Amino acid sequence: SVFYSFTTRYRLPSWSMCTGAESSRSDCMQEKSFFCRISGGKKCEGDLQYYPFRMTPYLMKVQDKVHSEDQFCCLLLAEKVHSGYEAPRIPSDKRIFTTTHTPSCVFQDVDERAVPLLGYFPQDLIGTPVLLLMHPDDRPVMLAIHKKILQYAGQPFDHSSIRFCTRNGGYVIVDTSWSS
CATH class of the missing domain: 3.30.450.20 (PAS domain)
Incomplete structure (x- = not known):
């Protein structure tokens, strides 16, 4: 099977299933987050610009409708890290x-x-x-x-x-x- 065949919109569980009260521990498990810098274009001088992100992986069960089997899928949530001193500031x-x-x-x-x-x-x-x-x-x-x-x-x-x-x-x- 091909990875992207399991990530089409209609086959992924809703985000609320992963974060809401109805989710079970076996349906969606949050793993330890980590940080990385991702390039996001060039500066005026021509050097690559890197932005900090907090990456949070989730291990999810998705059902393959063809084979009616649960498959594990890794969903990676990438949140851009903003300075605590710029708007919105951290109090x-x-x-x-x-x-x-x-x-x-x-x-x-x-x-x-x-x-x-x-x-x-x-x-x-x-x-x-x-x-x-x-x-x-x-x-x-x-x-x-x-x-x-x-x-x-x-x-x-x-x-x-x-x-x-x-x-x-x-x-x-x-x-x-x-x-x-």
């Missing part, structure tokens, strides 16, 4: 994300809520030293934070703001809370 009280780091200050995990605020995808930051993305004048603050983490031994604490380099080269001020 300042909703600009919250979490990251985890190794004891040597290397990113281990990055919350996907950071993407519209920092411009980096989680995979861009994981494995990168935190200090490389911190404003040079704030690096001594990081040393003080590191000492305090050891001192507080697992208890969370707030610390002063630090400047963090975004993907476009600018800096944003990040209020931080730390624990070990």
Whole structure:
């Protein structure tokens, strides 16, 4: 069989079947989303322009009317990621994300809520030293934070703001809370 023969409009289940109350776990399963950049034309200078997207795969059952069998189909929902600072803006009280780091200050995990605020995808930051993305004048603050983490031994604490380099080269001020 040919893939596109199962994707003609009349054979795909309605989107509400996948997102509504009547959907069963076996009819449509959302998988973990990921991020990628997709080219979308050329800039004035002739270089390709890439746009960030959040990709969410869904594994769906569709019925082949010829053979009356359920077939699995992968539906990939692509959502363009917009900057959290452009209209519609993310309200300042909703600009919250979490990251985890190794004891040597290397990113281990990055919350996907950071993407519209920092411009980096989680995979861009994981494995990168935190200090490389911190404003040079704030690096001594990081040393003080590191000492305090050891001192507080697992208890969370707030610390002063630090400047963090975004993907476009600018800096944003990040209020931080730390624990070990």
